[in-house]
Amino acid sequence: MRHSFWDHFSGLDTPVHRLSPGVKIIFVILLVLILTILPGDYISFSALPLLLLLIIILIISRVPVKHVVKRTLVILPLIIPVIVLNSIFMESGLSHSLILSVRSFLSIFSLVLLVSVTRFSDIMKTLSRWHFPRIMIMILSFMYRYFFLLTGEMEKMIRAVKLRSGGTGGPGIFKIYSQILAILFIKSYERAERVYHAMLMRGYDGNGGLQ
């Protein structure tokens, strides 16, 4: 089972981590909004100062650069097809896609930074204070807590299948993987029942506050 929590470095103690989560969320949303609204010509000369600002925050926060770069690069598989499409079929396609890449690269960078300096539970608490629907907060918190467990269960079943099948692929594997997911859903349902009973025992009253 891998337990690589996604907000891995959010537990550090630096000035950036101590900032109020609300401030950080609003900062990132504003930054991404500016990147979205700014016309292409402005992007080209505001990109560098923005990048510098993010790098300064990154240095103060002491989050490993490698971690942030690795997480930021997930954007590549999405950007490359767009660049290819544009360069072939659009006039001025290359400069157009360059601006697009800068926009999304900086947005992703700031998002990676946000989750690296803010605990997930703090983000949830802030959203709850902003009157984000309670049921959504509940679902998101459950997801965050049980996702790791379910991933572990799924990996265990897949490993068992691979061991017994001798690693053969073929169309049969499609059906087997679907069956694994069906079992995973049944297990999730049964776990939800157990979790609910445990919650009741501890005094859950159907309102489920976040403490």
Place this chain on the structure above:
Amino acid sequence: MHIPDGFLSLPVIISTSAVSASLLYISVKKLDKEIRPERIPLMGLSAAFVFTAQLLSFPVFGGTSVHLTGAVLISILLGPLSGFLITTSAVLLQAFLFQHGGIITAGANIMNIAVVQAVLGYYIFRIFSNKFYISGAFIAAFSAVFIAAAICAAELIVSGTIPLKAGMIAMLSSHLFAGVGEGFITVLILGMIKKLKPGLLELKKI
């Protein structure tokens, strides 16, 4: 189908967010009134299930792979508004934790995945479900992915991100394949649940 930040123009973001936000408002209001408390852990774990299931790549011929979106599946199991909230949560968590999608574009992604696939897909399924449960599920899952891909392409085209003709063709042809995969996986999972624990197909649909 997860559009990252920076790929959409402001008018597209505002209009898609308006659609998503109003459906979110309706769903939350209705579910707050109607659901029983034991349903909340079930929705939470179903959301975790969808999130986990999306990570599994199904190997297909020639080294390619497809993965399940699970929006139609979860709507068939729990109902359209529950499915909407679950997939919306999945989209938000993916944007925050995996940087898969964006935060300003979240409204558009919620529209493509939660509104079109979970809600519209569910009603496509309902047209057929009385007579043809399994083939209805296939048609619903396939067409939901396909329609969502078309809408996603339209959003990108209106934003000027991808060229009109080539962009639409590229999106639709790649999602033809993904749609067929989604249909088969959805049907196989439903069939297996029916065999192992048929009661789960009869949960209250909200």
